[in-house]
Amino acid sequence: xxxxxxxxxxxxxxxxxxxxxxxxxxxxxxxxxxxSLAAGDRHSELVWSTPGxxxxxxxxxxxxxxxxxxxxxxxxxxxxxxxxxxxxxSRWPLLLPELTALAVGAVFCFPLRVGxxxxxxxxLHRGRAxxxxxxxxxxxxxxxxxxxxxxxxxxxRPGGPEGDGSGLHRVVVHQASGMVxxxxxxxxxxxxxxLRAHAYRYGRPVxxxxxxxxxxxxxFRDDGQGTDPAVEVRG
Numbered sequence: 001x002x003x004x005x006x007x008x009x010x011x012x013x014x015x016x017x018x019x020x021x022x023x024x025x026x027x028x029x030x031x032x033x034x035x036s037l038a039a040g041d042r043h044s045e046l047v048w049s050t051p052g053x054x055x056x057x058x059x060x061x062x063x064x065x066x067x068x069x070x071x072x073x074x075x076x077x078x079x080x081x082x083x084x085x086x087x088x089x090s091r092w093p094l095l096l097p098e099l100t101a102l103a104v105g106a107v108f109c110f111p112l113r114v115g116x117x118x119x120x121x122x123x124l125h126r127g128r129a130x131x132x133x134x135x136x137x138x139x140x141x142x143x144x145x146x147x148x149x150x151x152x153x154x155x156x157r158p159g160g161p162e163g164d165g166s167g168l169h170r171v172v173v174h175q176a177s178g179m180v181x182x183x184x185x186x187x188x189x190x191x192x193x194x195l196r197a198h199a200y201r202y203g204r205p206v207x208x209x210x211x212x213x214x215x216x217x218x219x220f221r222d223d224g225q226g227t228d229p230a231v232e233v234r235g
Contacts, residue, residue, distance in 0.1 A: 044061075104126075
């Protein structure tokens with residue numbers, strides 16, 4: 001881990017965090033890693049992950065608004081679930097079936113924090129159930145601290161502002177939430193819930209749904225009651 005940490009501060013173009021996340025996953029003994037940064041109340045932005053399941057796991061939590069990463073960011077506490085088969089369905093009723101389908105057996109979330117402020121979450125996942133070893137826990141905590149230093153700018157706020165080429169891809173969700181808010185006549189927070197509900201209903205990443213809204217291929221209409229508006233698809 002010590003040999004890898006220096007690569008975090010050497011990002012490639014269009015990357016926010018440097019280093020190959022697959023190498024970090026190998027050192028930690030997990031199948032995948034992901035880092036999401038806080039971007040407002042219950043919002044997050046995926047900035048670094050191993051391909052495949054890691055990104056899908058993070059997108060599911062963002063879409064559904066529940067899961068270990070959401071809990072870790074809200075509580076600023078470790079969320080370590082070494083056997084998802086033993087987690088009650090009532091805890092994450094929408095997410096757990098999806099994780100079973102993805103063959104995720106264990107998830108470990110480490111909040112990235114500065115004092116009482118949360119700036120993001122480091123998520124590790126593995127197909128087989130079982131806890132991290134003490135050495136792996138230590139390495140994960142060290143990695144979380146290093147990532148916190150990387151994502152903080154000199155003014156103590158998350159770096160990589162929107163539009164600077166840092167690879168942020170959920171900005172479109174916030175843009176779409178504003179458009180849906182106007183179209184459906186609902187607050188922006190409720191508009192985000194409508195986007196998430198539509199994405200979940202059709203089994204799509206919420207980012208793709210948002211892109212359709214921004215491109216005007218998808219429109220949410222006011223049904224006169226301000227809730228659950230109909231959806232109109234445009235060619």
